[in-house]
Amino acid sequence: MLPWVVRRTRLPLLSLRCPDCRSGSATTGQGRFRVNANGKLLDVWLLVRCQSCNRTKKLTVHERTPVGSLDPAMLDRYHANDPDLVAATLLDQWFARTNRFALDWRGAWRLDVPPARHDEAWPVRVAVVFEDPVPVRPERLIAHGLGLSRGEVLRRVKCDIPLRRTTSAAFTFIVMSMD
Template sequence: MLSWVVRRTRLPLLSLRCVDCRSESATAGEGRFRVNANGKLLDVWLLVRCVSCDRTSKLTVRERVPVGSLDPAELDGYRGNEPELVASMLVDPLFARRNRFRLDWTGAWRLDTPSARLEQAWPVRVEVVFDDPVPVRPERLIARGLGLSRNEVLRRVKCDVSLRRTTRAGFTFTLMAGD
């Protein structure tokens, strides 16, 4: 069985309307948090920047939480602007829903495939693993990975998920021999 991996190459853009220029694209750039203390309560925001006008906006991460209720390592992550923490916040669907944005993954991921020859034993079984929840249609991903047309993929591939429905999780498919 072959294994393919879908990996993030950069943070995805956010589909979020700018209050100044009405553009729909924003970026988390390097990923910076802002932590604000009000007595014994903390507010934490993720700062994002409009791609068009460079205006900075805040996405609420934590709101009015007691200092003692936060894990010290998590608080250090916010203060240190840890890239893994920024990435995990952005791909969290609850965070996106609460802050009313969608992720635009265009150009932000790649497909790593082994350089194995497919002329070997048929049928060929392939497992696809996602490092991040990149939304992609399996038929397009398989066509890209094998260098086949999408019609050829629909004809030759048996898959454990619908080929025409967007998925964000791993799946397995079997490639049958061509005619």
């Protein structure tokens, strides 16, 4: 079985309407958190920037949270603007839903495919795994990885999930010979 891996190359853009310029995309820029204390309550925001006008917007991570309820190590990571925490926060589906944005993955991922072996017996079995929740249509991913047209993929590939439905979950498929 051949392993294919879908990897993130950068953080995805956010599909988020800017109130100033009405642009529809923003970025995390350098990936910064803002922590604000109000008495014994904390607010934590992830700062994002509009790509068109550079306006900064705050996305709520924690709101009016008692200081004692946050893990001190996690609070240190917020203060240090930990890049792994920025990525984990941004990729969290609950965070996206509560802050009303979607992720735009165009140009933010790559497919790592092992070199083709010509002595491989047909049919060829392939396992696709995702390091991050990159939403792709299996039909397009397979066409890209094999260098085939999408029509050819539909004719030659047997897959354990629907080929025309977007997924970010691991799957396997079998490529049949050209005969």
